[in-house]
Amino acid sequence: MTTKINPTQALPIKAQQSQRLLSLDALRGFDMFWIIGGEHIIHALAELTGWPVMNWLSVQMHHTVWNGCTFYDMIFPLFLFISGVSMPFSFGRKFTEFGVGYGFQLPAAVKKQLYKTMIRRTLILIFLGLVVNGLFKFNGYENTRFASVLGRIGLAWFFAGLIYLNFDLRKQMIWFCFILIGYWLAMIFVPVPGFGAGNLTMEGSLESYIDRLFLPGRLHSKVHDPEGILSTIPAIATGLLGIFTGTFIKDQRFSPLRSVYFLLLLSLGLILLGLLLDLSFPINKRLWSSSFVLFVGGYSIAFFALFYLIIDVLGFQTWTFPFVLIGTNSILIYLAVEGVVNFGYTANFIFGGLINLSSGPFSDLLRAVSLMAVELAFLYLLYKNKIFLRI
Template sequence: MSNTLSTRPARLLSLDALRGFDMFWIMSGDQIIHELAKATGWPLFVWLSGQLHHTVWNGFTFYDMIFPLFLFIAGVSMPYSLQKKVQLAGVDSPELLPAAEKRKLYASMLRRTITLVILGMIVNGLLKFNGLENTRFPSVLGRIGLAWFFGGLIYLNTTVRGQIIWLTGLLLGYWALMMWVPVPGYGAGVLTMDGSLESYLDRILLPGKLHDKVHDPEGVLSTLPAIGTALLGMLTGTFLQRDRPGIDMRKKAYLLCAAGVVLAVLGLLWNRFFPINKRLWSSSFVLYVGGLSLLLFAVFYYVIDVIGWKRWAFPFVIIGMNSIVIYMAAEGMVNFAHTANYIFGGLIHLLPVIWQPVLAAVSVTLIQLVLLYFLYRNKLFLKV
């Protein structure tokens, strides 16, 4: 069998499930763990609760992985979303698509990016506009849109070898800029919140307010390595999509695990010189989290798509298929706690006081899942 695009279905159930698993922790899953830790005091829940907070600066927790994992998943999806177009065009890979077809894709990608930027600003409170100086322009959704867009441009115009070169160049280039370009009043290579080049450029280039006054975790310069995170996903999607002699789906899962370990180790080694830092989206962070993302995806891929154990993942699937809807709703656009208390409040107050917050957190998740199931059953999906 030649090294050509596979004719498998253009959607991986494991990808939807992993996206939902990722989103679960920020829509309400984290609160359940926090309340269980308080109620039980059990070491496991206390440790998990600690992992569901961002690190202050250098270092890593599971919560730091949620955002880049979502961007990685968006990257994995791209080869599958373009599979039909590539097959209809009669070419072997996306970079060989006709120029006219690429222009249509560019326009569609740009619309998606602009939509995500606007939605991200709405999550930031744009509709409560209180003057330009109080408006935050960067956002999680905005970074996903921008990094995915520029990663997509690279993907559509280079071979796999070219994408690896771009990935390497972005990570090394960002490291060089951060370490060698001096910041007025601080010098070069100062990787603090106020002294880093990334923070300095945010203060100069970004209008409105920054997330941390002197720094924004979704700032301008750190978008460069975020493109690398998207490219890692696109390379993963391409690897899965292509048929190679002697490499079946099971072996692909094993190879993804091996690649994940290698990337994570490289990230830890680079951490000695360029600290793992989610707020700076450091190059070591890209490699380390990219490796962990590969490992986690390999597990979901193996269990769901290779072995075929799917039923357990259904709650995650319905979250993943409307991930932007639940993200925006959970970020303050819908008061799920009020609805949950209206429905379950009487039951909650029957419990001992120490357990009431646990059931309250669980009830919020139940309300969210009911909403997502309703949308799923009625085929209502927000397509951006």
């Protein structure tokens, strides 16, 4: 039975200062849902029904080739944004313990302890990213891809955390602006040998050139890597945007409903600002352009505001359980579906007979749904036994 919370009641929201936001776990699970098989369900439904809305959704489940943005392009930055939102709640316990308002006010010994934890988490994520890329296939140094999604999450989260722990909110915002403007100016005005300045193609961009010069091993696209060195810098701004959002919610300067209104207005402003900047620095996930940070950041805030409103403020929580299963073990399920566990074999073993009785698009839909069912069953067993991969 769904429990409803009166949005005018302050106690449940105040309790969130020391508790985990359910909306964060649910949003993280919603985000990861599409990676672990949700996209295949949409593709199969589009093929089966032929409905225009399903065809549109199917298109949204693909990355853009270069400039532009689809829903699927938002999944990675949304995950990084969520990591930023959680930081004021996780680190904030230390602030409360020592009665300080900002990280730079913490005792040196405490900050040193936090740095060690952050470095450990970052190194583990970089290593796991290498594992996903096939580190133990031993295909040779030159065939190993060192850049990775998990590596970027670790690095961007780490440097955003350093800014959070060493500067007040005003200076954090200055860092945010400095990163986006600095990256924009560098990409537009720094010349690349053979291409000149301001070339934003895959081959001629400054980001790609730096990858070819300094990124070891194999690049994702031969001349370019979407998780490369230079484009990791604006990803820090994505993490900072999450930190600003988490700080705003945690500080509770306004009522929960008013906070949601402010977040939705901010999201609209960032989307419009991203579209404006798109005129000179195109929205581009592979370059993680400054316009991309603003545009997707606006949508990320909107997603969080809606999940926060529905789940934590209004109290409609029962429907979130499948997403919570995914969100509380997001890194583990990501590693699993990237090759550590063959869920497809298990799904075919259990549901293969039913799938074979059907044909065409309906068979594809059953296959996609059965795969998701097996993954959720796996996550449910972990959840019931309180087994979580904490990094």
